[in-house]
Amino acid sequence: MNALRTILPVDFTVGVILVTGLMSIGGCDSTVKQFPSNRVHALVVETSRDVPTDAAMADVEQVVTAWFGTPEKPTWPSEWIELPAARQLVDLDRLQRASGRVYSDKQNRHFGLYTEHCVTxxxxxxxxxxPASLLQNPYPRDFRAGVFKWKSTDRSAKPTREDVSKLLVRGVPGTGMPSFLRVDSDDREALVDYVIYLAVRGEFERKLLDDAIDELGYEDTRPEDDASLTSLVGLSSRNDEAASVPVALTVAQDRLNQIVDAWVMAPEQVIPVPDETGFDALSVERGRDLFHAVEGGIVNCAGCHGPNGDATVATVDFDDWTKEFTTRLAISPEDKAAVKPFRSAGALRPRQIFPRKLSDGVYRGGGQGETLYRRVVAGIAGTPMPAAPVAESSSQDTKTLSPQQVWDIVHFVQTLGGVPVRGDALKSAVEDAESVEKGESR
Amino acid sequence: MAGDLVKSNEISDSGQTTSVDRTSIVWLHRLTVLSVCLVWPLIWVGGLVTTYDAGMAVPDWPGTYGYNLFLYPVTTWLFGPFDLFIEHGHRLLGAVVGFVSIAIVIAAFRQERRRWVVGLSVAILLAVISQGALGGVRVLLSDRTIAMIHGCFGPVVFVMCCLAAAVTGPRWVGRVYREGAWPRTRALGWGVVLVGCAAVLFSYTQLALGAQIRHVQPWTTPRMFTALVATHITSAFVLWGLTLVLWLLVRRCGDMTLSRPSGWLIWFVGVQILLGTGTWIVNYGWPTVLAFLPVGEGFLVQSKGFIDSIIVTAHVAFGSLILATSAVVLLQVFRQRYLAKAIDSGVRQLDSSDKELSVGSSDRISSTQDPVVASN
Incomplete structure (x- = not known):
């Protein structure tokens, strides 16, 4: 058949072209040898200090790789960490299980978990x-800043391990962050370890670069002698302890310990939540007044969230991850030309952040009373949502909220999302029961 | 006219008529249909393997954890980990397809007189073997790029099986060119061929793009991924438009084996676009472009959700179905054109030899006549 004589060679040719194309686009599935460096932060440092960062970044990368390993073989720099609890902040076996290629064994233990679930x-x-980050709204979290939104701790504190674990189970509704409820709990724990590892590694990388410029004297070239970060590569704490400690080591070690200690201290920084006050109509009414800053209130939630949380207020603001390379450098996020170098370095397109529409009843960080209480108290780290001034005691003043007032706001916010007032629910239940009884007596 | 003949008309490439005994290739046809019925589920299971990241659940190949593929304990397979269940099941089903391909070749050599059909059957066997080997290499090298190629080649095997089923079927062998089947019957011109080719090309491009998105590498840049997704979405709507044009062009061609599947194609692509949207939603959350729909507010993505995985896998499998259908439609377009051309050349020969017998009254069949064919 002429037809098939035409079709088969054409199909074959098309197949060859496409397969070749796929190979060239996809490349070989070679091992990922290195973590990509944080070029955006390097450019931020370069712009803010007006100092070239190439030499510093190259040396920082070497130190970070020496201490934290590679995606295929992550390591934990225990030997440079002072607190025993910090040395065990993550489990090396779990880290190695979470990293690298994806496979599973006969016991259904999954490996390469971060690659499987998170890396895209x-x-x-x-x-x-x-790869999929640009198409997400909001963008996926950049762990390297060490800032997390959904946590039980103070605004500036790290999340607890339990916070991260709960987040994996719960997911973040209204975003691309899934619930990993169906994933084995061991696998989730490995992912928690790996997230903490990446956060520590990324924050260390950022801050060590700052230190290299600000303290070690990196400019066009690296500093002499023991201020050079290259002196750390290959150095072991078991080496000649009597030898003098390089300045670079002191700086790097201090920085590392500061970061890991913050993670260790997180459980102590959990915001205490006092017993919930009555969730009744009066509480909701008080909460409504506070929310709308009636009579010049202490907080003004409606200023951003809109009257009754309908998000009708026009706001222009950005999260801290965007501000880092824009407003904090006096660059307008709308100024495409000024933003372009940062985008070329890997920054995502600046995108506005909008206050939550509370009347939808969708709370990304969880909608339980306790969680909302903490959110009012601490705000949301990395976003324009501020912390409310809350008095430690129940003493009333005009500049701080009492715990009861915080609960009033929480109750009002919950009713915006459709949660019935408990007093009303109880009342209607009693009325229902009474009407049933009357019916039976008839 | 021998309208009830079992033998039907087949016009050879040289322009002369040869006879094809439909009864003799009935087993070949049954086997090719069986291969179609097996390969599509195989694509589903293969898609499920990728959806569950179970491709490396069995680290060795061609055996399974040291066992011969067929001797692996059934209880361990059925009641073991789900990943092992689908990966080993995928291999077993692949092996069955391999056996059926061998049977197709045997049946073709024994029953089929058309050499190109025999060649096609051999090509199917080679393709099935290659596909199995690709799967094996993917496992042995733990290579996601080869996994992607394996995923892209599966639909090609499916297309070949569908083409084989089409050319060995009774509607192919017993088909005649029915001029004037409808009052406004149109001959199929080059435009139809071009649109048909474009539909096949776009269908396969979509598969390849989808595979790129599905098997995305960690170091793919966000811009590259965004470009892939944008191209995938745009091409989907272009393909939808092409299927509509194709249907409009072939709907009055006088052959239901051509117009009907081209009509199905429109529905298939429509469903595929919905499945693609669903795939995005269950993987990456509710897209901003659909934010106007109230149902998406607060949508929570579930990792490893069963329904979610079925949606994703259905998107993969429907891609293959669209490719196969468009390829069969294109094949039928060529067939229709070939028959028309052969008849026309026959008319010219007869006219030039001043035969009294008019071709129009013998070989050409009007809509009022039974669909019979000329014998030798």
Missing amino acids: CHGLAGGGDG
């Missing part, structure tokens, strides 16, 4: 710049 959005180094 959060990226190899947890920079929130994975």
Whole structure:
């Protein structure tokens, strides 16, 4: 058949072209040898200090790789960590299980968990710049800043391990962050370890670069002698302890310990939540007044969230991850030309952040009373949502909220999302029961 | 006219008529249909393997954890980990397809007189073997790029099986060119061929793009991924438009084996677009472009959700179905054109030899006549 004589060679040719194309686009599935460096932060440092960062970044990368390993073989720099609890902040076996290629064994233990579940959005180094990141709204979290939104701790504190674990189970509704409820709990724990690892690694990388410029004297070239970070590569704490400690080591070690200690201290920084006050109509009414800053109130939630949380207020603001390379450098996020170098370095397109529409009843960080209480008290780290001034005691003053007032706001916010007032629910239940009884007596 | 003949008309490439005994290739046809019925589920299971990231649940190949593929304990397979269940099941089903392909070749050599059909059967066997080997290499090298190629080649095997089923079927062998089947019957011009080719090309491009998105590498840049997704979505709507044009062009061609599947194609692509949207939603959350729909507010993505995985896998399998259908439609377009051309050349020969017998009254069949064919 002429037809098939035409079709088969054409199909074959098309197949060859496409397969070749796929190979060239996809490349070989070679091992990922290195974490990508944080070029955006390097450019931020370069712009803010007006100092070239190439030499510093190259040396920082070497130190970070020496201490934290590679995506295929992550390591934990226990020997440079002072607190025993910090040395065990993550489990090396779990880290190695979470990293690298994806496979599973006969016992259904999964490996390469981060690659399997997270890397497409959060990226190899947890920079929130994975392949699918640009199409997400909000963007996936960049762990490297060490800032987390959904946690039980103070605004500036790290999340607890339990916070991260709960987040994996719960997911973040209204975003691309899934619930990993169906994933084995061991696998989730490995992912928690790996997220903490990436956050520590990324924050260390950022801050060590700052230190290299600000303290070690890196400019066009690296500093002499023991201020050079290259002196750390290959150095072991078991080496000649009597030898003098390089300045670079002192700086790097201090920085590392500061970061891991913050993670260890997180459980102590959990915001205490006092017993919930009555969730009744009066509480909701008081909450409504506070929310709308009636009579010049202490907080003004409606100023951003809109009257009754309908998000009708026009706001222009950005999250801290965007501000880092824009407003904090006096660059307008709308100024495409000024933003372009940062985008070329890997930054995602600046995108506005909008206050939550509370009347939808969708709470990304969880909608339980306790969680909302903490959110009012601490705000949301990395976003314009501020912390409310809350008095430690129940003493009333005009500048701080009492715990009861915080609960009033929480109750009002919950009713916006459709949660019935408990007093009303109880009342209607009693009325229902009474009407049933009357019916039976008839 | 021998309208009830079992033998039907087949016009050879040289322009002369040869006879094809339909009864003799009935087993070949049954086997090719069986292969179609097996390969599509195989694509489903293969898609499920990728959806569950179970491709490396069995680290060795061609055996399974040291066992011969067929001797692996059934209880361990059925009641073991789900990943092992689908990966080993995928291999077993692949092996069955391999056996059926061998049977197709045997049946073709024994029953089929058309050399190109025999060649096609051999090509199917080679393709099935290659596909199995690709799967094996993917496992042995733990290579996601080869996994992607394996995923892209599966639909090609499916297309070949569908083409084989089409050319060995009774409607192919017993088909005649029915001029004037409808009052406004149109001959199929080059435009139809071009649109048909474009539909096949776009269908396969979509598969390849989808595979790129599905098997995305960690170091793919966000811009590259965004470009892939944008191209995938745009091409989907272009393909939808092409299927509509194709249907409009072939709907009055006088052959239901051509117009009907081209009509199905429109529905298939429509469903595929919905499945693609669903795939995005269950993987990456509710897209901003659909934010106007109230149902998406607060949508929570579930990792490893069963329904979610079925949606994703259905998107993969429907891609293959669209490719196969468009390929069969294109094949039928060529067939229709070939028959028309052969008849026309026959008319010219007869006219030039001043035969009294008019071709129009013998070989050409009007809509009022039974669909019979000329014998030798």
